[in-house]
Amino acid sequence: MTEPATAKRRLLLATSNPGKLREVLAILAGLPLDLATLADFPRLPPAVEDADTFDKNARRKALHYARLTGLWTLADDSGLEVDALGGDPGVYSARYAGEGSSDASNNAKLVAQLANVLPARRTARFRCAIALADSTQVLATSAGVFEGSILDEPRGENGFGYDPLFFVPSLGMTSAEMPPELKNSVSHRAQALRAIRPQLERLMKPA
Numbered sequence: 054m055t056e057p058a059t060a061k062r063r064l065l066l067a068t069s070n071p072g073k074l075r076e077v078l079a080i081l082a083g084l085p086l087d088l089a090t091l092a093d094f095p096r097l098p099p100a101v102e103d104a105d106t107f108d109k110n111a112r113r114k115a116l117h118y119a120r121l122t123g124l125w126t127l128a129d130d131s132g133l134e135v136d137a138l139g140g141d142p143g144v145y146s147a148r149y150a151g152e153g154s155s156d157a158s159n160n161a162k163l164v165a166q167l168a169n170v171l172p173a174r175r176t177a178r179f180r181c182a183i184a185l186a187d188s189t190q191v192l193a194t195s196a197g198v199f200e201g202s203i204l205d206e207p208r209g210e211n212g213f214g215y216d217p218l219f220f221v222p223s224l225g226m227t228s229a230e231m232p233p234e235l236k237n238s239v240s241h242r243a244q245a246l247r248a249i250r251p252q253l254e255r256l257m258k259p260a
Contacts, residue, residue: 107181
């Protein structure tokens with residue numbers, strides 16, 4: 054007699070970014086999840102992400118969409134911190150060049166801001182905070198950090214955002230030059246997702 058199939062938990066991934074979605078799908082693969090994205094809920098009002106930390110924004114976003122949909126929601130907030138710029142662009146990473154700015158315009162502004170900064174002082178890191186929430190509370194959180202430095206010229210065709218400018222000395226390549234399987238083992242988002250996966254598994258176990 055065959056065992057009954059495990060019921061899948063419907064989980065909303067609070068993103069419409071295809072790059073983020075690919076990373077999440079790769080690391081959460083194998084869990085009994087029925088995944089939805091914001092593309093499945095096109096009429097939802099966007100979450101307001103005006104907090105001063107990635108963690109607070111991730112929590113706000115997860116709770117916002119969980120309350121609107123009634124689904125467990127996994128949300129992240131992530132960005133780039135550059136030491137020579139006092140930690141900027143930080144929580145403003147996605148809109149560094151203005152509201153609705155593109156990856157290219159954000160990257161161009163970053164290069165311009167660092168024009169007179171020596172390579173040795175271009176240390177930077179990607180940070181990611183992830184929150185899992187139901188309609189009443191945050192259920193779990195995690196975080197990841199990915200250290201590197203900023204180049205003058207973009208390199209690589211993979212990734213998104215600031216990946217083409219983010220050089221990782223220990224690997225000798227930018228984040229955009231990494232094959233997906235490598236990036237999904239070392240990136241800030243990969244670290245945060247790996248940290249939240251066992252928490253998610255525990256929460257999904259029957260009482």
